[in-house]
Amino acid sequence: MGKIVDKQELISQLQNMGKNLEVEIQKAEQEEELEKIRIQFLGKKGELTAILKHLGKLPPDDRAEIGGLANTLKEETEARVDSRKKEIADRFFATIADSEWLDVTAPLRTPSPILRKGRLHPITQIQQEIEAIFRGMGFQVLDGPEVETEYYNFTALNTPDDHPARDMQDTFWTEDGNLLRTHTSAIQIRGMEKNKPPFKVIGPGRVFRYETVDASHENTFYQVEGMMVDKDISVANLIYIMKTFLREIFARDVKVRLRPGYFPFVEPGFELDINCLICGGKGCPVCKQSGWVELLPCGLVHPNVLRYGGIDTSIYSGFAFGLGLNRLVMMRYGINDIRWFQNGDLRFIHQF
Ligand code: FA5
DSSP states (O other): OOOOOOOHHHHHHHHHHHHHHHHHHHOSHHHHHHHHHHHHHHSSTSHHHHHHHHGGGOOHHHHHHHHHHHHHHHHHHHHHHHHHHHHHHHHHHHHHHHHHHOOOSSOOOOSSTSSSSSOOHHHHHHHHHHHHHHTTTTTTEEOSSSSSSSSHTTTGTTOTOOGGGGGGOOOOBTTOEEEOOOSSSSHHHHHHHHHHHSEEEEEEEEEOOOOOOOOOOEEEEEEEEEEEEEETTHHHHHHHHHHHHHHHHHHHOOEEEEEEOOOTTTTEEEEEEOTTTTTTTTTTTTTTTEEEEEEEEEEEHHHHHHHHOOOOOOOEEEEEEEHHHHHHHHHHHHHGGGGGGSSHHHHHHHHH
């Protein structure tokens, strides 16, 4: 016969767990610690599940009572974790606000911080460098609108409206049926409309995705698109241009790896990863402990896309790539959180 389970014993176990949880949550100083606590207590293999294993041995009335208590504990814990997270974030921003308080009625100090020379945002700086590197290789720099049509952002990129790949990029739609471009690939189509092959273009710009923000994901970030169309373009041309570019931008040889990657507008498609320059490949939050950072998806342009651009695919082929600028800057300067780029903290900008 199994162990006899006492209802009171389970209640007191739940109460103890509740007390421990309260203490642990209050002690936590970082979001990651809170996540660990949540998993330790409420996860599938957590303490609550261990306690509830005994539920089946109780009479039905007691089961309902203990089940109810467990649910309340779970809900209370989720709420406590959320409110602690908010406290941690508020404290962080309050520290910044305190240290940046400025009396606008005070007379100017000399030298005045207001008269300090302005700096270009690190994203702008790297964009200018990238443009110079590619111009040096004969590429033309193109622009495109941030509010795009479905046609340029998806349809002409071999992604019709019933294509599952549309879900790969969560989209902000405007009320009139347009969208905030989810990638600079829209510029590929504009590039083909403006040029007759052979041609080489890059298109830098801001892009938008309806995403949850974390250390390595923003809802507003920057990319540079690249495209080369000529006779007999192959993966070898793509790899050569990418390696040359990375060596120039990092001023050293960077370890890269190429994995197969799926994008409807290239065939074959690749993900080019670079060795994480923040942790040297050992593993950190930016590379999600993998040692590699996904930097440069690329591939040979799908013939359907070339056809949308009015290009004769019996003569010409091409390659394309889409580089994430925020992550590139993070790698270069060892920035461990993507949220710095947009939080408006001048101390951040003044470092570059
Ligand atoms: C694309 O956007 C494709 N258009 C790229 C492409 C172009 C593929 C041409 C093939 C040919 P992806 O969604 O993986 O792919 O984004 C490209 C890069 O943008 C990523 O490698 C990453 O560096 C960056 N990126 C993507 N999502 C985010 C995000 N939420 N926050 C910051 N950077 C991001």
